[in-house]
Amino acid sequence: MSAFFYLVWSSGRNRFLSSVRRVRSPRYAAALIVGVLYLWGFLFRPTTSGAVTSIFVGPPTETVVTLLLVVTLMGSWVFGSDMTALAFTQAELSFLFPAPLSRRALIRYKLFRAQIVVLINALIWVFVLRRGGGPLPSMLRAISLWALFSTLNLHRLGAALVRSSWREHGKTGARRHRWSIAAFGIVGVSVIVNLIAHRVAIQSASGVGQFFTTLAHVLSSAPASWALLPFHAIIAPTFATSVPEWAREMLPAVAMLAAHAVWVLRTDAAFEDAAIEASAERARRLEAMRTRRTIAATAAPRAVKAPAALAVAGPPAFAIFWKNILCLRRTAQLRLLLGPLLMAIAFGAAFSTDGADTAAIISRSAAIFAGLLVVFGGRLIRNDLRQDMQHLPLLKSLPIAPGDLMLAEVASAALPMAALQMLLLIIAYVASLLWVDVPLTAGVRMGILIAAPFAVVALNGALLTIQNGIAVLFPAWIRLGPAVTTGVEALGQNVLATVANLFSLGVALIIPALVGITAVSAMDTPGVSSFALAIIVAAAILGAETYGAMRLLGRAFAKAEPGSTG
Amino acid sequence: MISVQGLTKLYGDFTAVRSISFDVGVGEVLGLVGPNGAGKTTTLRSLAGIIAPSQGTVAIAGHDIQRDSIEAKRQLAFIPDEPHLFEYLTVEEHLRFIARLYGVADVEERVPVLLAELELTEKRRSMPGELSRGMRQKLAIACGLLHSPSVLILDEPLTGLDPGGMRRMRETIAARATAGAAVILSSHLLNLVEELCTKLLVLRRGECVAYGSVDEIIAMHPDLAGRSLEDMFLSLTGDPDPAR
Numbered sequence: 001m002s003a004f005f006y007l008v009w010s011s012g013r014n015r016f017l018s019s020v021r022r023v024r025s026p027r028y029a030a031a032l033i034v035g036v037l038y039l040w041g042f043l044f045r046p047t048t049s050g051a052v053t054s055i056f057v058g059p060p061t062e063t064v065v066t067l068l069l070v071v072t073l074m075g076s077w078v079f080g081s082d083m084t085a086l087a088f089t090q091a092e093l094s095f096l097f098p099a100p101l102s103r104r105a106l107i108r109y110k111l112f113r114a115q116i117v118v119l120i121n122a123l124i125w126v127f128v129l130r131r132g133g134g135p136l137p138s139m140l141r142a143i144s145l146w147a148l149f150s151t152l153n154l155h156r157l158g159a160a161l162v163r164s165s166w167r168e169h170g171k172t173g174a175r176r177h178r179w180s181i182a183a184f185g186i187v188g189v190s191v192i193v194n195l196i197a198h199r200v201a202i203q204s205a206s207g208v209g210q211f212f213t214t215l216a217h218v219l220s221s222a223p224a225s226w227a228l229l230p231f232h233a234i235i236a237p238t239f240a241t242s243v244p245e246w247a248r249e250m251l252p253a254v255a256m257l258a259a260h261a262v263w264v265l266r267t268d269a270a271f272e273d274a275a276i277e278a279s280a281e282r283a284r285r286l287e288a289m290r291t292r293r294t295i296a297a298t299a300a301p302r303a304v305k306a307p308a309a310l311a312v313a314g315p316p317a318f319a320i321f322w323k324n325i326l327c328l329r330r331t332a333q334l335r336l337l338l339g340p341l342l343m344a345i346a347f348g349a350a351f352s353t354d355g356a357d358t359a360a361i362i363s364r365s366a367a368i369f370a371g372l373l374v375v376f377g378g379r380l381i382r383n384d385l386r387q388d389m390q391h392l393p394l395l396k397s398l399p400i401a402p403g404d405l406m407l408a409e410v411a412s413a414a415l416p417m418a419a420l421q422m423l424l425l426i427i428a429y430v431a432s433l434l435w436v437d438v439p440l441t442a443g444v445r446m447g448i449l450i451a452a453p454f455a456v457v458a459l460n461g462a463l464l465t466i467q468n469g470i471a472v473l474f475p476a477w478i479r480l481g482p483a484v485t486t487g488v489e490a491l492g493q494n495v496l497a498t499v500a501n502l503f504s505l506g507v508a509l510i511i512p513a514l515v516g517i518t519a520v521s522a523m524d525t526p527g528v529s530s531f532a533l534a535i536i537v538a539a540a541i542l543g544a545e546t547y548g549a550m551r552l553l554g555r556a557f558a559k560a561e562p563g564s565t566g
Numbered sequence: 567m568i569s570v571q572g573l574t575k576l577y578g579d580f581t582a583v584r585s586i587s588f589d590v591g592v593g594e595v596l597g598l599v600g601p602n603g604a605g606k607t608t609t610l611r612s613l614a615g616i617i618a619p620s621q622g623t624v625a626i627a628g629h630d631i632q633r634d635s636i637e638a639k640r641q642l643a644f645i646p647d648e649p650h651l652f653e654y655l656t657v658e659e660h661l662r663f664i665a666r667l668y669g670v671a672d673v674e675e676r677v678p679v680l681l682a683e684l685e686l687t688e689k690r691r692s693m694p695g696e697l698s699r700g701m702r703q704k705l706a707i708a709c710g711l712l713h714s715p716s717v718l719i720l721d722e723p724l725t726g727l728d729p730g731g732m733r734r735m736r737e738t739i740a741a742r743a744t745a746g747a748a749v750i751l752s753s754h755l756l757n758l759v760e761e762l763c764t765k766l767l768v769l770r771r772g773e774c775v776a777y778g779s780v781d782e783i784i785a786m787h788p789d790l791a792g793r794s795l796e797d798m799f800l801s802l803t804g805d806p807d808p809a810r
Contacts (some may be wrong), residue, residue, distance in 0.1 A: 058722055180762070224742075300694070301653055301654040301693055306659065308665065309662070310659075310662050310665075310666050310668070311666070312662075312666060312670065312671055312673050313669070313671070314666065316666060316667045316668075316669070318666070318726040319663050319666035319667050322663070322666075323652060323655060323659075323663050325654060326654055326659065327652070327654045330654040331654055391650045391652070392644060393611065393616045393644075393650060394646075396614075396615060396616040396617075396665050397614045397615060397616055397639060397642075397644045398639065399635075399636045399637075399639035399667060399668065400636070400667060401636060545686065548597040558635075561616070561617045561618070562611070562617070564614065
């Protein structure tokens with residue numbers, strides 16, 4: 001492990017020093033100041049309110065978080081998490097794979113390296129939860145979060161190894177992991193049994209708070225309570241409100257962590273055993289798989305046919321858009337939409353209580369999903385400059401104006417996301433037609449539907465311009481490429497980034513919002529059409545702001561040089 | 567075709583290239599040689615508009631690469647030593663993408679010819695991940711040649727090619743020059759430079775230490791007369807042991 005420790009330590013130190021040296025540039029220095037102020041405001045600023053704790057810490061929240069945990073982990077089994085859990089860098093592949101190291105040693109290295117992300121995110125959450133003024137000392141909270149995230153990381157890695165084994169060994173692999181499969185099957189069936197058995201109580205809950213309280217109550221009865229016990233054990237210390245309670249809850253959590261560690265290493269052994277037992281053909285395939293670096297982060301693009309042939313004549317920038325749409329079609333990971341989808345369904349159901357009909361749940365869930373995609377969409381698809389900056393020398397040698405390039409890159413991600421959101425809003429509208437006690441009038445719903453295309457294009461355009469702008473202005477400080485940082489253990493970083501993006505969007509929305517409000521106020525009898533018109537005007541202003549920002553970013557791109565990305 | 571005047575590139579306090587000037591005319595092939603770290607790639611990237619010169623000017627077919635960059639870039643092709651390919655586009659899609667960017671009207675006729683010339687016909691529907699290193703290099707070369715550039719800038723063009731591919735690449739470069747293209751190639755393969763280049767630019771630590779045809783360089787450095795190109799290179803760059 002000493003060589004691995006040396007590698008991680010040296011890489012981390014050099015990366016840190018390299019980032020610090022960037023601060024000599026005024027642009028990076030300004031970004032550092034803004035970043036420090038942001039972190040202080042979001043994480044470190046002292047508060048006297050205990051509201052955060054009172055809202056987010058309690059038995060209903062604990063149960064709901066347990067359920068979310070189960071769903072997230074099941075997602076890594078159903079949809080796979082191989083891409084991130086088993087990701088090795090190119091340098092690691094070049095040096096470590098040919099080195100005389102066992103697969104188990106490589107996995108131990110992955111676990112060791114993952115501790116950096118785990119520790120950073122544990123710290124972030126300690127500060128986030130500290131703002132609520134909870135009674136648990138921060139150090140103990142940090143240990144709980146470390147154990148929680150480490151267990152989750154191990155679980156995702158184990159799931160990735162099992163899936164990898166299935167792919168390689170077919171039924172043999174599945175038989176070897178029958179206990180893992182059976183355990184998750186039992187958990188899923190138990191939860192579903194409880195939800196079906198108590199569906200009337202859930203549907204008749206009044207209000208969001210009551211909905212989650214009822215859900216917690218439903219899941220606290222057998223058989224779900226038994227099935228969820230191991231998952232509850234993992235998160236229980238994080239929700240402890242006193243030191244004795246924490247000490248009591250920590251023991252099962254550590255046991256779960258140890259069990260996961262053993263499971264991952266045993267899974268690895270099973271993998272190797274299976275390889276030895278397999279036929280000579282299988283052994284050759286395993287070797288071929290290692291050579292092809294299947295275990296690495298980069299999955300092969302899917303061979304999907306191009307949606308349309310690229311015409312020879314026309315604006316060159318459209319070629320960039322066409323290329324990036326192909327990138328989206330061939331590399332998009334639909335499993336990334338699972339989280340927002342489940343959140344949307346949960347909140348759609350939570351808001352549709354008091355015996356609301358199915359149409360209400362569908363309508364609300366679709367609308368919430370569309371809204372969540374505005375918030376998280378930019379993190380989910382990256383078929384834009386965040387990926388293309390890796391090809392900076394090629395892009396800069398092309399005969400295309402930098403401003404046009406920026407426009408094409410942002411549009412490549414913004415328009416597909418806007419199209420998906422519009423589809424969801426249309427579903428919400430159609431479902432609302434079947435909704436018995438729909439709270440909005442037909443006119444208001446139609447007004448929203450008419451204004452929505454302008455709003456979603458403008459919002460996505462602005463948010464993705466911000467994210468592409470960061471890639472152009474600060475390439476040395478952000479992760480370039482297709483990889484999306486996923487996993488609950490990286491949630492802290494993702495929350496910080498998302499809040500920062502939304503804050504920037506909020507600043508960009510000040511003028512459009514003021515103009516829209518002023519326009520509505522100036523009208524004698526503002527009606528639905530006035531509000532729709534105000535949204536369209538505000539969207540147009542936001543679009544103009546975004547276009548101006550793209551032109552400025554185009555100039556920055558023209559000055560960007562390959563060395564600035566490292 | 568290519569006119570470079572006082573090209574200088576600074577990275578902070580470090581001078582990567584110091585005030586070099588040269589011209590490459592129609593049908594000429596300039597060999598850019600020098601030891602590792604001499605500034606060859608920086609020079610080529612400046613010519614291709616990838617990085618901006620700190621001082622000096624670069625004109626491609628009469629267009630300044632900084633002020634009139636789009637017109638200048640339309641005239642040139644830059645083929646780097648490490649092929650930059652989009653992992654999600656097939657071989658044929660790469661060529662169609664480049665055709666749109668450069669406005670190649672007769673792409674339907676050119677693509678099959680180019681694929682056949684570079685032995686990529688059978689791989690036209692393959693993704694770059696399915697190609698060998700040499701095939702990837704050939705695809706990058708095909709992308710560079712598709713729009714029949716009047717200026718060809720090649721950084722180690724034979725890297726990764728098999729002997730047959732090397733021979734065809736040498737023939738392709740010579741044919742393009744004969745057809746009127748101005749070519750700059752950077753290579754450590756001095757036999758390639760000797761075979762193809764009409765003149766040389768020798769760099770050492772970012773400075774030009776020799777420029778002109780072999781005869782012109784010998785005229786300026788009479789002590790080099792009768793020596794091989796390798797000996798000339800070692801003498802000019804002051805590196806007695808190139809392996810070091």
